[in-house]
Amino acid sequence: LQLLDSGGALLQPGGSLRLSCLTSGLRFSMTIMAWLRQAPGKGLEWVSTISSGGAGLYADSVKSRFTISRDNSKNTLYLQLNTPKTEDTAVYYCANPQPGRSPLVAPKGQETQVTVSS
Numbered sequence: 001l002q003l004l005d006s007g008g009a010l011l012q013p014g015g016s017l018r019l020s021c022l023t024s025g026l027r028f029s030m031t032i033m034a035w036l037r038q039a040p041g042k043g044l045e046w047v048s049t050i051s052s053g054g055a056g057l058y059a060d061s062v063k064s065r066f067t068i069s070r071d072n073s074k075n076t077l078y079l080q081l082n083t084p085k086t087e088d089t090a091v092y093y094c095a096n097p098q099p100g101r102s103p104l105v106a107p108k109g110q111e112t113q114v115t116v117s118s
Contacts, residue, residue, distance in 0.1 A: 003094050003109025004043040008016075010115045014083050019075040020109045021094030021109055023044045029072035034103040037090035046103050047092070048079065064086070 007019040013089070018081040036048040049057045057070040068078040077094050093114055095106040 001096065001107055002097065003107070004100045005092065005094050005109040005112040008092065008114050010085060010117065011081075012118050013085055013116055014020075015116075017081045017084065017114065019054030019079040019081070019092055019112060019114070020093075023075045023077065023094075023096070023109075026096060027077050028070075028075040030031075032097050032099075033070060033077045034106065035068060035077075035091045036095050036103060036106075036108065037088075039087070039090040042090075043091075046105050049097065049103060050077070083115065084114070086116050086118075088114065089112060089116050 002024045004022045009017055011017050030052050032051055034049040036044055037047050038044045047059055047062055050070055051067045065083050069078045091111040093108040093111055095103055095108045097103040097106040
């Protein structure tokens with residue numbers, strides 16, 4: 001299983017950014033995927049989950065600002081960050097949650113840093 005995150009950057013509040021996660025070694029089109037993040041000095045936090053059918057769930061802190069999506073033809077997961085806030089500054093990870101288990105303990109990809117600052 002490989003999860004390769006990319007797209008992290010420094011951006012200003014109110015900007016936009018798309019994170020990508022290229023996967024291999026799993027049946028991507030048939031599996032649930034998720035994004036997690038860890039802010040400086042804080043614990044790992046669940047951000048969003050997407051079903052194999054494309055239905056997204058979001059943490060209240062990012063609802064209506066972030067959009068999770070997937071391209072099954074490219075085995076790639078995305079997270080669109082719109083109108084980010086400084087509190088969205090964190091290391092982001094894509095993850096492959098296992099059925100019945102918390103996404104926080106799922107296999108994660110390499111980290112990608114997102115910094116929101118004016």
